[in-house]
Amino acid sequence: MDQGKFRELLDSFTEAVQNGNGEALASLFTPQGSYEDGFYGQFIGRNAIQDMLQNHFWGHAHSFTWEMLDPVIQDQVGYASYLFSIPPNSQRLWDKGLFLKACQNLNSNGTRFSTTVRSLTQGLH
Secondary structure (H helix, E strand, O other), X not given: OOHHHHHHHHHHHHHHHHHOXXXXXXXXXXXXXXXXXXXXXXXXXXXXXXXXXXXXXXXXXXXXXXXXXXXXXXXXXEEEEEEEEEOOOOOOOOOOOEEEEEEEEEEEOOOOEEEEEEEEEEEEO
16 A cells, blocks of 8 residues: 555545544445554454444544544555544543544555554543
8 A cells, every 4th residue: 555545544534533424434444354442442343343433432422633643654554643632521531621642553455444553642631
């Protein structure tokens, strides 16, 4: 996968999350792809990834902002740092809001994500 295609996948990923579109997010993964989240755990397969976004992320919050920064990819392994935020009073878990600076490891089969793992580096609420 080249840098341009990787950036397109990342843009589609953030757009799906910010819009609460679980079907669009799941379609970016291989059929048995996995998404490992620092808050909610690991989700394997498109149905589980779709459910995670719709019922965990959007079930607990709204108005997400997610910006991928400095993406790099070599062969089938990519990394991107990102900024993620939830405004105050939008989430039952964080009534003051939440801001994260983190890194995402994204493995690919060349056209879709096979695995993503989020690593929290800083968080404020």
